[in-house]
Amino acid sequence: MEILKALFRNTRLLILDEPTSMLTPQEIREFFDVLRMLRAEGHSIILIAHNLAEILEISDRVTILRDGKRVCTLNTAQTNERELSRHMIGRDFLEAEHARTDTDAGQEVLNVRQLCLQGPERTPLLDQINLVVHSGEILGIAGIDxxxxxxxxxxxxxxxxxxxxxxxxxxxxxxxxxxxxxxxxGLAYIPSDRHQDGLVMDADVAANVHLRDYYRPPFAKAHLLLFAEMQKSARRMAEDYQVKTPSVFTKARVLSGGNQQKLILARELSAAASLTIACQPTRGLDIGATEYLRGQLLNRRNGGKSVLLISTDLGEILALSDRIAVLHGGRIMGVVENTKSLSVETLGLMMGGSTLEEASACR
Incomplete structure (x- = not known):
């Protein structure tokens, strides 16, 4: 509709900012067909996106921005994901193949039964949600935002x-x-909005990394905070989780987005949590920080812990999950094993509102 409105005003230049984030895989293909038609009719299109596969599929030229500055402009037909990744993060990037180890996925860790949430005027925001997450498992929650x-x-x-x-x-x-x-x-939480929900932006690194345990020994004694212990622990955790910060006294808002997310990881994953809920954990991160975070989640899974991964990035869900539940309109449309035979078409139909049975019948 937004494109139609722009064309009605005889617009010759379209600027699209992450236009596929709310689309299913089938809708993305149809959307790209529309963009190709507009290009053939002489329209100019600026597509702002983080998905390299989509950029390579639809664009003629690609410009890389880093730290607010133009790095380079390349002809899409003469480049690839590896070269684009190197320009985006400023160094060579070798995508890690994170190993999946065999785990005992039999023990039930999280059990959600008949969960409902009503919104304004009693509209259902969540309707009869039933989920089980086992030890040594990543359960992905896929769906349009x-x-x-x-x-x-x-x-x-x-x-x-x-x-x-x-x-x-x-x-x-x-x-x-x-x-x-x-x-x-034993519940750890990586929120989707690290600024609003994950960090106290005007507090320093040491304070943020101990939001879970500041009130317990060895960081508190007789209602007094032991700042030296907190700072010592924060330095060790920043090193363990590769948080690049001038010091533990640096305010969280000064850190880059990737280091802010690593700070949250240090706090949440260093705890002895049996279940980690990661909600849009790589949103807004560069490729290097994204791969680091995904590796940390897989390490939790390989170590016998449980992860509930909520992400609108279907590629991320497919890369990390053992099983995938699809959420649409506040309802679980089905839960599937993430095997090589799993069809993206099936997931796309479920994301659009089809049940697992209906999506399977359409194949």
């Missing part, structure tokens, strides 16, 4: 209260417990 992903994550960590249903972590019921108590029982 705005279909209940944020609400699901916030209910699981305790930010919101559900209208109905039950949540169990390692057999213990969570749904009436506080955020802190859930954290103490």
């Amino acid at each position: 705005g279909n209940g992903q944020a609400e699901l994550a916030e209910i699981l960590v305790g930010i919101r209260r559900q209208s109905a249903g039950e949540i169990f972590l390692a057999g213990k019921r969570l749904d009436h417990l506080s955020i802190r108590r859930r954290s103490e029982l």
Whole structure:
């Protein structure tokens, strides 16, 4: 509709900012056909995107920006993902093949039963959600943004209260417990908005990395904070998780987006959590930081821990998940094993509102 409105005004130049983020794979193909038609009719298009495969598929030339500056402009037909990645992060980048080890995925860690959430005027935001996550498993939640992903994550960590249903972590019921108590029982959370929900931007690195445990020994004694211990621990964690910071006294807002996310990882993954909920964990990160974060999540899985990965990036879901649940309109359309035989077409239909049975019948 936005493109039609622009064409109606005889627009010759279209500027599209992440236009595929709300589309299914089938809709992306149709959208690219429209762009090719507009190009053939003489329209100019500037496409701003982070998905390199899409850039290579649809563009004629590609310009790389880094730190607000133009790095280079290349003819798309004469470049590839590796070269683009090198220009984007400023160094050679070798995509890691993160190994999947065999794990005992039998123990139930998270069990969500008949979870419901009602919005304004009693409209269902989440409807009869049933999920199980096992130890040594990454369960991916796929879907177009705005279909209940944020609400699901916030209910699981305790930010919101559900209208109905039950949540169990390692057999213990969570749904009436506080955020802190859930954290103490073994739940870690990587939020989608690191500025709003993940960090205290005007606090320093040491304070942010200890938001989970500042009130417990060895960082507190008789209601007093032991800052020396916090700073010592923060230096070690920053080194372990490759957080590039001038010092542990540096404010979080000064760090790059990638280092802010690594700071959250250091806080959440250093805890002895049995379940990590990662909501859009690589959004806004460069390729290097994205691969580092994905590797950390897979390390958790390979170590026998559980991960609930909520992402609108279908490539990310397919790369990391053992099983995939598709969320549409606040409902789970189906849960599938992530095997080589899994069709992206099937996932795309489910993301568009088809049940697993309906999507399978269309193949």
